[in-house]
Amino acid sequence: MDITLKAIIEGIIFVFGEEGISLMQLSEALDLGEDYIRNILDEMVKEYQSEDRGFELISVQDRYKFISKAAVHDYVQRIITLTKSRQLSQSALETLAIIAYKQPITRMEIEEIRGVGCEMMLKKLQAQDLIREAGRSESAGRPILYEITEEFLDLFKLMSLNELPNLPNYQEESSEHQLFE
Amino acid sequence: MDITLKAIIEGIIFVFGEEGISLMQLSEALDLGEDYIRNILDEMVKEYQSEDRGFELISVQDRYKFISKAAVHDYVQRIITLTKSRQLSQSALETLAIIAYKQPITRMEIEEIRGVGCEMMLKKLQAQDLIREAGRSESAGRPILYEITEEFLDLFKLMSLNELPNLPNYQEESSEHQLFE
């Protein structure tokens, strides 16, 4: 039985599961331009958002994969015990946020913003593959620069860094009311 | 976002991948009769036969799972050939991980965890000097025990096995859950 191009793409993404498949790989395998395939993928992303679908299509830096919808989680939990969900401490979140918004950034610069040392935290985040080294700064001592990884993007369901929400902009007039709501 | 019952079923089947999920498990998780669910599943089987879908729903001994359509396989094969293994393959990684975390360990024990045979893989890894034999187990048949080598530690930039990242403990959690749910 013949199937449509969209079906082939769907099948490929399905087969690769959690590994996902890149736009480039799809393009090579199907011998079609990336833009052409991207259009189909965009369409699929929308289709899968339907309430009639139990999983959705996401992309992280042009790598596509299916993930189940959040509403399914509780039911799966009734069948098997899921891995205890990962926790990110407030400190970890703050450090990640600073790196994501300011990357590439040195340890000193992060510490300046947070007001606390973060050597251990950076090691931890690196071990979890959420950040990585990105060369060295030109400044004195040539300190290591850090940037976030694809794993980070995936963890926060971001297609790319451009999808990060804007930093809040506190205006003087709005004063404390808005700041500390 | 709310999703339909069909979507929830789709999501559950999706998450269980190749292992599939039994009608009984679905029925328990959804708190709905088996006949009722079977009707929905029958409907889904038909829908997935559409030429617009890249995988289909099958049941094997009342276990339901999605499998990719045959037309997809050639493309998958092409992707793998094109990609080549620039790094350790997933199964090499898995086998190494199991040995590293559980050593010394027999082939049977590794296969039990991975769910697939790994005789060839063990030969390959041995040839690459990433694992070695470490005596024999006391158990019946006195099977060979495997452990990782210094070469392995070097490859993963580990000073010693103590440096391996901690493993969350799944199994213990899973055994406790259900009786009292």
Next chain:
Amino acid sequence: MQKFTVTLEQFTGPLDLMLHLIKEKKLDLFDLAMDVLIEQYIQYLNAVENKLEIASEYLYELAALLEYKSKKCLPADPKPLEVNDYEEDPKDALVRRLIEYQQFKDISQLLNERFLERQKQLEKPIERQIIQLADDENIRFTQGNQSDLLKAMQKCLERFNYTHPMQVKITKTELSIDDRSDQLIAMIMNLVEPFSFDDMIQDVQDRGVLIVTFLAILELNRRNLLSFSFNDLEVHFKRGDAYGYNT
């Protein structure tokens, strides 16, 4: 009435604490009453001093605040400022830092919501067929990544969970302590000494059997078929002195 107390552990650093104090004392961040802030900050550190070791970062910021305060107490330098002598007022600098820090605090909360949502969304394992296909290729080893290793192990264990789904097996829970003891006697014959509790519960599927197993272990110990010792909080088991005779 018990007063609500906060500890230093609740804060991720001195700036976090300062923001808390500013909020608590309803100070205006954009027109910061430094005296009040300094006073509160000192009071706070004094209050928690006995209970917690105060990280150097808190003391560092304290020193900066005190320096600011002492400068304010001194008569102003009559010498007019030259343009290139200009230094940012430490108060402005602090306010700027607090505002920036607050930005990241807010945004990390937002990120956390995304994170928690994403955690509920599950992936489907890659198909084994793919793993096998990829294995047919020649494996060339390049530098490995520790987290890859961890992830690979997690995947294996997750898959293991899928293949061994929890199902209530009522028949198993009816297992008697005697029956379970016999099973254990057979099982430990094959275990390498010393073995762990985990080794003896390999086949346990549910809590009922777990409890029976535990009772059976006590029974075997009483009968001298099993001995155990503690080492670093871990229990190590060995076959007991009576083991060989009994079986």
